[in-house]
Amino acid sequence: MRYATLLTVLLLVVASPAVAATKKPNILYIIADEWRGMSTGYNGDPNVKTPNLDKLAGEGLNYINAVSVNPVCTPYRAALMTGRFPTSTGMFLNDAYLPAEELCMAEIFAQAGYETAFIGKWHLDGNGRDAFTPRERRQGWDFWMALECTHDYNKSAYYEGDDSTKKYWEGYDAFAQTQAAQSYIKDKAKGDKPFVMVLSFGPPHFPTKTAPKDYQAMYPPEEIELPPNVPEGMKDGIRKVLQGYYGHCTAVDKCIGDLMGTLKEAGVADDTIIVFTSDHGDNLGSHGNPANQKQLPWDEAARVPFLVRYTAAGGPAGVRVKTPITTPDVLPTLLGLAGVQIPDSVEGTDLSKTVTDPAHAVDRVALYEAIAPFSLGSRENNRPYRAIRTQRYTYVRDLNGPWLLFDDQNDPFQTKNLVGQPEQAALQNQLDEKLMQQLQRLDDPFREARYYIDLWGFKNIPDGGSIDYGPKGLRQTPVRQKAE
Numbered sequence: 193m194r195y196a197t198l199l200t201v202l203l204l205v206v207a208s209p210a211v212a213a214t215k216k217p218n219i220l221y222i223i224a225d226e227w228r229g230m231s232t233g234y235n236g237d238p239n240v241k242t243p244n245l246d247k248l249a250g251e252g253l254n255y256i257n258a259v260s261v262n263p264v265c266t267p268y269r270a271a272l273m274t275g276r277f278p279t280s281t282g283m284f285l286n287d288a289y290l291p292a293e294e295l296c297m298a299e300i301f302a303q304a305g306y307e308t309a310f311i312g313k314w315h316l317d318g319n320g321r322d323a324f325t326p327r328e329r330r331q332g333w334d335f336w337m338a339l340e341c342t343h344d345y346n347k348s349a350y351y352e353g354d355d356s357t358k359k360y361w362e363g364y365d366a367f368a369q370t371q372a373a374q375s376y377i378k379d380k381a382k383g384d385k386p387f388v389m390v391l392s393f394g395p396p397h398f399p400t401k402t403a404p405k406d407y408q409a410m411y412p413p414e415e416i417e418l419p420p421n422v423p424e425g426m427k428d429g430i431r432k433v434l435q436g437y438y439g440h441c442t443a444v445d446k447c448i449g450d451l452m453g454t455l456k457e458a459g460v461a462d463d464t465i466i467v468f469t470s471d472h473g474d475n476l477g478s479h480g481n482p483a484n485q486k487q488l489p490w491d492e493a494a495r496v497p498f499l500v501r502y503t504a505a506g507g508p509a510g511v512r513v514k515t516p517i518t519t520p521d522v523l524p525t526l527l528g529l530a531g532v533q534i535p536d537s538v539e540g541t542d543l544s545k546t547v548t549d550p551a552h553a554v555d556r557v558a559l560y561e562a563i564a565p566f567s568l569g570s571r572e573n574n575r576p577y578r579a580i581r582t583q584r585y586t587y588v589r590d591l592n593g594p595w596l597l598f599d600d601q602n603d604p605f606q607t608k609n610l611v612g613q614p615e616q617a618a619l620q621n622q623l624d625e626k627l628m629q630q631l632q633r634l635d636d637p638f639r640e641a642r643y644y645i646d647l648w649g650f651k652n653i654p655d656g657g658s659i660d661y662g663p664k665g666l667r668q669t670p671v672r673q674k675a676e
Contacts, residue, residue, distance in 0.1 A: 215386060216305070217464060218386050219465045219467075220391065220451065221526075222466070222468045223470060223471055224444055224470045224497075225393060225394050226397035226471070226474045226486065227441065227497060228473035228492055228493075232497055234246045234254060235254070238417045239416050239417055240438045241410060244445045244448040245445050245497075249510070251510070252501030253500045253501070253509075253513050254498075254511070255500070255546075257495075257515065257516040257583060258516070259517075259518050259581050260472040261277060261278065261519035261559070261560050262278045262284055262487075262519075262562060263493045263562070265315050265341070266283060266286045266287060268472055270294075272522055272523065273290065273523070274290075274294050274538070275521075275537070275539060276294070277539055277636075278561065278563055279636045282644075284644060287318055289317055294331070296332055298310070298333045298334070299332035300535060306387060307383075308333050308388055309376055310333040310389070310392070311372055311376075311389070311392065312337075312338060312339075312350075312369050313338070313341055314338045314340050314392070316340075319340070320340065321341040335353075335376060337351075337369070339351060343394055343398065344402075345394055346364055348360065348394070366444055366447050369391065373389060373391045374450065377454050377455060378454065396440030396444065397440075398437075398483070400439070402436070403443060407440070408436055411435045411439060413435050416431045416434050418431065419478060420605055422478055426477040429483075434476065448468065465500070465501075465502045465526065467500050469496055472487075472493060472494070476492060478492040479573075481571070485574075488574070489560070490596075491586070494560055494581075502548075507550055511550045513553050517558055518540070518560055520540030521540040521541045524541060524542040525542055525547070527542070528545075556582070557627075558580065559634075560579050561576075561577060563576060564642075564644055564645055568641055578631060578636075580626055580627045584600060585598065587624065589627060597623065
């Protein structure tokens with residue numbers, strides 16, 4: 193089925209006169225790991241120094257209502273690659289394997305004439321975080337300098353091409369990975385074919401104390417201002433964590449500046465679609481949730497930075513776009529901007545018009561969820577949920593019914609839960625209906641975690657316990673298939 197779809201995409205591309213006549217834009221998609229949407233200078237964080245991202249925001253578009261479809265690493269990455277929701281692919285657990293049957297980003301762009309490159313953290317192979325990923329399990333990516341997953345940023349391993357010999361990035365891995373990306377850009381800028389590159393950083397994901405010391409020194413803990421939703425008793429500890437977290441952020445910001453400089457020097461800055469985002473955020477004490485806690489529906493975990501710069505599109509710069517966007521929307525939006533046919537398998541929405549004409553910004557529903565959270569039930573808020581984001585509101589259901597409702601415009605720190613308030617009954621019902629419409633569209637019955645674990649054939653995952661992240665990764669059936 194996947195190959196039939198690929199053939200259809202290829203025929204449509206070849207048959208299009210516009211495609212044949214014009215070189216398509218390059219795409220540089222930059223992912224940070226665990227970078228919160230609010231933790232940038234351009235989004236108002238009073239602490240963090242992100243001058244290069246601030247400049248990028250001023251030259252492009254800032255999507256202020258971008259959410260991670262399932263705020264944890266592997267599910268986000270699978271949704272990005274496929275343009276599909278986790279309940280449709282079974283990719284709702286960390287360390288799972290993205291099946292070869294799924295039609296993915298690199299395969300689609302390659303059929304449209306693109307060179308493809310992936311550098312950094314992959315986290316979609318499910319065969320162990322340290323294991324070599326062979327070509328047939330890379331979902332179409334050609335140039336390859338990557339590792340499944342590591343958070344040892346100062347002794348970070350990777351594999352290059354088809355060589356199964358483990359190599360190590362020199363020094364802090366984000367700096368070395370950026371240099372590899374710069375070399376690739378310089379090389380491909382000389383050619384006639386466009387490229388799509390995903391540059392996938394590990395920072396600012398914990399451990400935060402491994403950030404370069406000179407960057408940590410920029411953030412004395414006693415000077416860090418905390419949002420009002422961090423409880424008093426957690427503040428000292430969170431400030432110490434944030435010293436390293438912000439250090440990582442500013443180090444990655446340097447990488448953004450280096451990349452932008454290379455694109456300009458190579459003469460392809462205006463013809464390249466540049467996206468900066470993150471796979472999910474981190475609660476970092478907000479709402480009493482500990483540091484390193486993701487998956488949860490609050491903004492700190494679910495909302496991500498999402499910047500788009502595409503000068504050749506001719507749209508205005510420095511615009512805050514209110515249109516909500518969720519991860520499965522990204523692939524069809526990139527395809528739309530590149531003039532590549534969107535396959536029928538894609539479930540997300542093409543929002544490319546909001547890039548080329550931000551006046552086109554519309555209010556819509558962006559769905560996100562936690563299907564089977566790891567360490568299920570270990571903390572009060574660690575539970576399955578389904579949620580939607582609109583331009584103004586966040587609404588969340590758990591298995592017991594309505595759970596959270598926030599007016600993000602008037603309550604940006606989400607401290608006032610409006611669920612159950614009589615004066616908000618009409619709004620709550622309206623948002624609940626919109627959420628249920630999304631679940632019906634995706635044929636998601638919203639059941640307990642065990643239902644989905646069994647449905648997709650995952651093995652050795654206990655109820656209410658931690659998923660096995662041993663040396664062989666997540667244990668599951670060799671060929672996972674949704675039960676009928």
